[in-house]
Amino acid sequence: MVLKVFFPSCCSSAESGILIGRWISEQNSAVILAVVHFPFIPAQVKQYLSEVQQVTKIKVSVLGSWSNSKQEKEESLSEFLEDLGTIFSHEPWIQISKERDSKFWSCSTLQKQSNSSKEEEIILVYYDQRKVMLSHLHPPLDTTPSTDHKANDASKLAAMFDTVANSKILFMTDRYDDGPIKLTHWQSDGVEASIIVELMKQASVPACMLLTFLLSLTSAICKRRMLKVWPLPFLWSKLSTCEQLGHRLQHLQVISSNKKAQNQIQLMRKANIFVSLLIDVALGILLMSWLYRKNRIGHLADTLIPVADHVAKELQDLLQWLMGAPAGLKMNRALDQVLGRFFLYHIHLWISYIHLMSPFIEMILWYVGLSACLGLTVALCILSDIIALLTFHIYCFYVYGARLYCLKIYGLSSLWRLFRGKKWNVLRQRVDSCSYDLDQLRLLVVVVQGLIHLLVDLIDSLPLYSIILRLCRSYRLSAGVKFRVLEQKHGKPLRLLMQINPLSYGSVVQTYRLPTYSCYPKDSWTSLCKKLFFGELIYPWKHKGEKQD
Amino acid sequence: MEERRYRAVSGAPIALRRRQHSASCWELAVRGPRLQLRSLSAVTSAVWLAAYGLFVLSESSMVLSAAIFITLIGLIVYLHFVKIDQESLLVIGSLGIQVTSSYASGKESTTFIEMSQVKDVVINEAIHMQKVIYYLCILLQDPQDPQGVSEVVPLFQSSQPRLDCLMEVYKSCQEILEQRKTAPQSSGIK
Numbered sequence: 001m002v003l004k005v006f007f008p009s010c011c012s013s014a015e016s017g018i019l020i021g022r023w024i025s026e027q028n029s030a031v032i033l034a035v036v037h038f039p040f041i042p043a044q045v046k047q048y049l050s051e052v053q054q055v056t057k058i059k060v061s062v063l064g065s066w067s068n069s070k071q072e073k074e075e076s077l078s079e080f081l082e083d084l085g086t087i088f089s090h091e092p093w094i095q096i097s098k099e100r101d102s103k104f105w106s107c108s109t110l111q112k113q114s115n116s117s118k119e120e121e122i123i124l125v126y127y128d129q130r131k132v133m134l135s136h137l138h139p140p141l142d143t144t145p146s147t148d149h150k151a152n153d154a155s156k157l158a159a160m161f162d163t164v165a166n167s168k169i170l171f172m173t174d175r176y177d178d179g180p181i182k183l184t185h186w187q188s189d190g191v192e193a194s195i196i197v198e199l200m201k202q203a204s205v206p207a208c209m210l211l212t213f214l215l216s217l218t219s220a221i222c223k224r225r226m227l228k229v230w231p232l233p234f235l236w237s238k239l240s241t242c243e244q245l246g247h248r249l250q251h252l253q254v255i256s257s258n259k260k261a262q263n264q265i266q267l268m269r270k271a272n273i274f275v276s277l278l279i280d281v282a283l284g285i286l287l288m289s290w291l292y293r294k295n296r297i298g299h300l301a302d303t304l305i306p307v308a309d310h311v312a313k314e315l316q317d318l319l320q321w322l323m324g325a326p327a328g329l330k331m332n333r334a335l336d337q338v339l340g341r342f343f344l345y346h347i348h349l350w351i352s353y354i355h356l357m358s359p360f361i362e363m364i365l366w367y368v369g370l371s372a373c374l375g376l377t378v379a380l381c382i383l384s385d386i387i388a389l390l391t392f393h394i395y396c397f398y399v400y401g402a403r404l405y406c407l408k409i410y411g412l413s414s415l416w417r418l419f420r421g422k423k424w425n426v427l428r429q430r431v432d433s434c435s436y437d438l439d440q441l442r443l444l445v446v447v448v449q450g451l452i453h454l455l456v457d458l459i460d461s462l463p464l465y466s467i468i469l470r471l472c473r474s475y476r477l478s479a480g481v482k483f484r485v486l487e488q489k490h491g492k493p494l495r496l497l498m499q500i501n502p503l504s505y506g507s508v509v510q511t512y513r514l515p516t517y518s519c520y521p522k523d524s525w526t527s528l529c530k531k532l533f534f535g536e537l538i539y540p541w542k543h544k545g546e547k548q549d
Numbered sequence: 550m551e552e553r554r555y556r557a558v559s560g561a562p563i564a565l566r567r568r569q570h571s572a573s574c575w576e577l578a579v580r581g582p583r584l585q586l587r588s589l590s591a592v593t594s595a596v597w598l599a600a601y602g603l604f605v606l607s608e609s610s611m612v613l614s615a616a617i618f619i620t621l622i623g624l625i626v627y628l629h630f631v632k633i634d635q636e637s638l639l640v641i642g643s644l645g646i647q648v649t650s651s652y653a654s655g656k657e658s659t660t661f662i663e664m665s666q667v668k669d670v671v672i673n674e675a676i677h678m679q680k681v682i683y684y685l686c687i688l689l690q691d692p693q694d695p696q697g698v699s700e701v702v703p704l705f706q707s708s709q710p711r712l713d714c715l716m717e718v719y720k721s722c723q724e725i726l727e728q729r730k731t732a733p734q735s736s737g738i739k
Contacts, residue, residue: 482659494571
């Protein structure tokens with residue numbers, strides 16, 4: 001069978017020595033992790049390897065010898081290297097040698113107990129050690145993980161990635177350490193670290209403790225009995241602002257918890273929440289600084305009253321038209337008058353209420369606008385709630401009209417069935433054509449609210465950190481590997497370069513999406529229109545998880 | 550390394566390049582026809598004539614700049630996401646099969662399938678409209694059922710070579726897959 005040797009590209013220029021790594025016998029492949037240089041004492045090397053094995057739980061052993069001779073090939077050196085094979089007994093003993101500046105290496109194996117005399121073929125695969133160590137392999141989304149798979153049956157690539165990722169302790173010693181063992185690997189020129197990252201790690205512990213304290217204070221206040229008096233809980237659950245604030249509080253709790261993330265998914269989730277919160281607050285502060293300049297709040301408050309007046313006047317005109325003979329249709333006069341006067345009174349009440357509030361609107365808007373510093377999503381939720389509150393009267397009209405229309409439709413449909421049974425009875429109950437026009441206005445409000453909620457959901461659930469990671473450090477999220485065939489020479493082993501194949505953006509979003517609390521509209525747009533047509537009520541405040549009527 | 554000319558299902562000329570890197574490694578690349586200058590100029594002139602007609606009717610120069618914008622964006626999207634220049638198959642015995650599609654803008658999209666997941670490489674028949682066409686595909690092993698097939702991955706979907714070209718590719722692939730069966734059973738992967 002073909003022997004595969006995974007060689008780290010950072011060791012290509014290393015001095016002669018012996019190779020250490022992991023031998024995966026089921027796949028007949030050797031993953032080389034580092035090169036140990038001369039001089040060394042075999043007993044110390046074996047002790048070091050057993051220590052590493054205990055910590056990392058990977059069977060690291062001496063796999064073969066590596067010779068990088070700048071001069072002509074020496075016979076004594078090759079004999080010495082073969083003798084090493086007897087000291088570190090390993091089947092098969094791999095010998096790789098590189099001559100001067102030649103690109104093509106020679107690779108051979110020594111088998112003591114070989115069944116066949118045929119030379120088995122060797123494939124040399126170069127890999128970038130740092131990238132493979134930091135990368136996280138994502139299996140294809142449609143594979144079902146079965147729990148009774150043994151580690152041997154796992155895919156070759158996953159085994160190889162795991163080997164490199166778990167051998168971090170091996171990469172901690174660099175060539176400036178005064179130990180008995182001198183290793184060459186990707187960090188042998190000095191352990192990489194960043195001052196900013198270290199400083200942030202030190203600063204994050206007290207910051208997390210402060211955050212936890214503040215959050216416990218906030219949740220203690222929220223749980224007080226005073227706020228649980230009915231109808232306040234009903235009100236909190238209907239306003240989307242409170243839902244969004246609760247959602248963000250939950251996120252903050254996830255970030256500020258002291259437990260370290262268990263696995264990749266949890267770590268990415270924490271990072272995504274953190275980046276998303278940061279950008280949200282930044283955008284919110286930007287919006288606030290734009291809004292509070294040049295007295296925009298004052299202008300907004302000034303235009304609000306005339307707009308409300310205009311809408312009320314239009315509605316009154318519409319009702320007057322309907323109470324007469326709209327489009328030449330003959331209506332049930334008595335019912336028309338009753339419904340029309342009922343709705344006109346509603347509008348009158350609403351307009352008086354708006355006029356009553358008019359001196360305070362600017363102040364209310366000013367203070368409510370301050371909450372935009374909590375995040376752009378909170379500002380959008382407040383906007384959506386304001387729209388809902390201002391158009392509440394339209395919702396009332398819609399409910400009355402829709403219920404009556406629904407009754408009419410049921411009546412007509414039962415009569416249609418009767419008609420099909422060859423009994424003809426015509427009932428002229430033709431009121432409620434006003435619900436058609438009201439539906440248009442209602443649809444507009446529902447669409448605007450739906451768009452705002454969609455935007456909030458999008459901002460909430462988008463995994464920004466994962467997308468930025470995929471953009472800047474694409475090797476961290478890998479969907480697989482790709483091989484490139486390097487220059488070949490006849491008689492020498494096949495040389496391949498293994499590179500990381502990054503995950504596509506769609507899969508990144510799908511894997512690392514943050515769960516949201518609502519999905520609006522509750523049903524798709526087609527069922528929304530269907531509900532409007534048949535007169536079923538649309539509940540704009542129903543959230544995921546609540547029982548449906 | 551050899552290159553031979555064949556025809557695609559639609560009649561367009563394609564070229565197959567076969568290269569054997571070692572006894573257990575074959576690289577097979579099918580190159581489709583390049584983007585023709587003729588068709589590109591025809592489409593561009595049609596779009597710009599229509600835009601000029603609209604400009605004469607509406608007297609707004611926005612139409613012209615919009616047409617230029619649309620042409621540029623459309624060309625970039627076509628070259629980067631639609632037009633596949635070359636599809637290649639790299640079969641490495643005991644490692645796996647790698648399928649690469651290279652787009653006209655230089656983008657390459659690669660998938661690597663490990664040898665333990667590959668059950669077989671076969672030529673399938675399909676009835677499409679009024680024709681019967683042949684296509685090469687990789688059958689993936691179902692991990693639970695050793696006789697079952699969990700997925701079929703079709704190859705060379707955009708260049709669509711005819712049966713004679715597919716036979717060459719099939720022979721090279723089977724040469725390497727045969728080695729899998731004759732190798733001593735030290736892998737133990739069932």
